[in-house]
Amino acid sequence: MITEIIIFLIIIYFAKTIYTEFLASGNPFSSSNQQEESIIEGKFTPKTLYKYNGKDHPKIFMAVKSRVYDVSQGSQFYGPGGPYENFAGRDASRGLALNSFDPAVLTPLDEPIDDLKDLKELEKESLESWDEHFENRYKIVGTLHENGTVNEEIKGL
Ligand code: HEM
Incomplete structure (x- = not known):
């Protein structure tokens, strides 16, 4: 059970990291707004x-x-x-x-x-x-x- 919880937490951690990097690099959904604003x-x-x-x-x-x-x-x-x-x-x-x-x-x-x-x-x-x-x-x-x-x-x- 503890192993499963640890694996779950590791997955959450990586998912969060990838999502944050995705946002920082300008994802396709937000970049058009950014361009308009600029x-x-x-x-x-x-x-x-x-x-x-x-x-x-x-x-x-x-x-x-x-x-x-x-x-x-x-x-x-x-x-x-x-x-x-x-x-x-x-x-x-x-x-x-x-x-x-x-x-x-x-x-x-x-x-x-x-x-x-x-x-x-x-x-x-x-x-x-x-x-x-x-x-x-x-x-x-x-x-x-x-x-x-x-x-x-x-x-x-
Ligand atoms: C100490 C020596 C220096 C080092 C090691 C250095 C290093 C770098 C690096 C690694 C980049 C990023 C290149 C890229 O990813 O496109 C960069 C960009 C740049 N550097 Fe330097 N640099 C130095 C000195 C200077 C100096 C003296 C100036 C003053 C004019 C300068 C102005 C710039 C500018 C304007 C950019 C472009 C940033 C941009 O694309 O908006 N650098 N530099």
Whole structure:
């Protein structure tokens, strides 16, 4: 009898583990809802983007070359305690160009958006390949604006 109870408990334990992993990986029934929720077309300023830093809001957004990506699926990277959490809710362009996750590299929220004009050729290439990475992996939910406009020069870097 005790053996049966132990076997039963082991089965319950594995079933629970598999179910939890299934939910975490985005099961087919819930993923369509998640996708719909993540499409929030919008205009962001550095300050309004900052709300989506994974601490003040469950969604995590991040800007790369004036485009805002929903990186919530990468919360293991950008969520609180993640290796790249300093990019969450921020314009990460310079950090990606310099391959640095040092928060001091990013432009303070109350300063003008970084125009990235001083980047060296290799840094521009690094930024470009990161931009492709984000384009392939995450949804664009908006653009980063200053005084109501997007800096087209940054977009075209
Ligand atoms: C200490 C050296 C580093 C190690 C060992 C490391 C390791 C990793 C690993 C294992 C991944 C996951 C790759 C994947 O599953 O697709 C990753 C992704 C990434 N790393 Fe690093 N990394 C390092 C340094 C950096 C630095 C300095 C930056 C700063 C720009 C950086 C930015 C990123 C970004 C943005 C991602 C992509 C996450 C995503 O797809 O959303 N890493 N890194």
